[in-house]
């Protein structure tokens with residue numbers, strides 16, 4: 181099959197005007213100018229997308245579909261700790277079936293906004309088997325918390341692996357330093373070379389206050405529920421994280437598995453943290469969620485500094501308990517408001533960079549022969565920068581393809597045989 185569009189954005193070179201891709205099964209086999217591609221594959225079905233630009237499908241690097249049903253339920257709070265209490269109150273009203281509905285509705289919404297791959301954290305890995313096959317490519321991360329049950333780290337990890345391994349693409353997510361024990365982090369990291377790991381790190385001022393000063397609302401809240409606060413008062417969250425990993429691997433500055441960690445947030449870093457990071461060989465992946473970041477009023481995300489030291493920064497939506505939609509186009513626009521980088525670089529964060537974080541740099545995020553046939557098409561004007569138009573695109577996409585299958589919403593294409 182050949183798909184023609186006014187322009188094809190490959191992420192390998194300038195957008196190809198009057199471009200086309202040839203696909204076979206679930207893979208891309210050729211990309212280039214339409215006359216050349218069609219000459220090489222004569223007799224094939226041709227889908228002409230007309231005046232649209234064809235893009236690689238978008239990849240959401242951080243999301244919690246469990247909480248799709250909490251959209252608009254929690255107004256921005258005075259403190260991060262208040263928000264945690266507010267979401268816990270909302271969660272206490274939900275039943276397993278509500279989470280199933282929430283996840284299904286989240287998938288449908290992400291898809292409508294052109295997301296073809298999602299890294300989704302779920303607190304309920306036992307529900308995954310009750311769901312229909314995910315309509316988009318999904319990495320399931322079991323979100324694990326053992327703050328009230330410190331002797332259960334092994335059991336939690338073993339159970340999560342058992343529940344998710346049949347899904348193929350999966351990982352483990354010790355929730356955060358304040359809710360997951362050192363032992364749990366270490367068990368997750370040691371679970372297996374092919375198992376991705378993600379966590380929330382250095383998100384809020386209160387997390388910094390807790391670990392650095394042994395004070396503040398988050399410290400007090402966690403102390404009140406019986407957490408052992410012995411790890412607080414000495415170091416930054418990043419130092420705590422690195423120390424945990426050091427005691428697991430025996431090496432502080434260099435470990436085997438650095439490139440596996442996808443760290444959500446990293447808003448709160450001190451000058452000494454940056455010094456540490458600069459001196460490490462580790463090049464972590466970072467998931468930044470611009471609109472959720474704005475909702476919480478966190479300190480400015482240190483994008484340029486993280487990028488300069490070689491971190492791979494990706495975009496995510498976070499959950500709808502702190503965001504209004506699952507649109508990565510809206511995330512790209514929110515990011516653009518704060519950072520003076522090109523629309524092309526912003527689009528990389530939602531495609532190429534996120535693919536790398538999921539170790540799919542040879543399969544996803546680009547339109548390139550051998551890669552998966554995951555595409556989105558959006559309207560484009562006669563002239564102008566296609567990347568600027570991509571970032572500016574509002575609404576839902578009209579056509580998309582996942583694994584070589586055109587999927588609903590129904591495509592506005594015409595077959596010209």
Ligand SMILES: [Zn+2]
Pocket residue numbers: 242243244380444498499
């Ligand atoms: Zn999150």
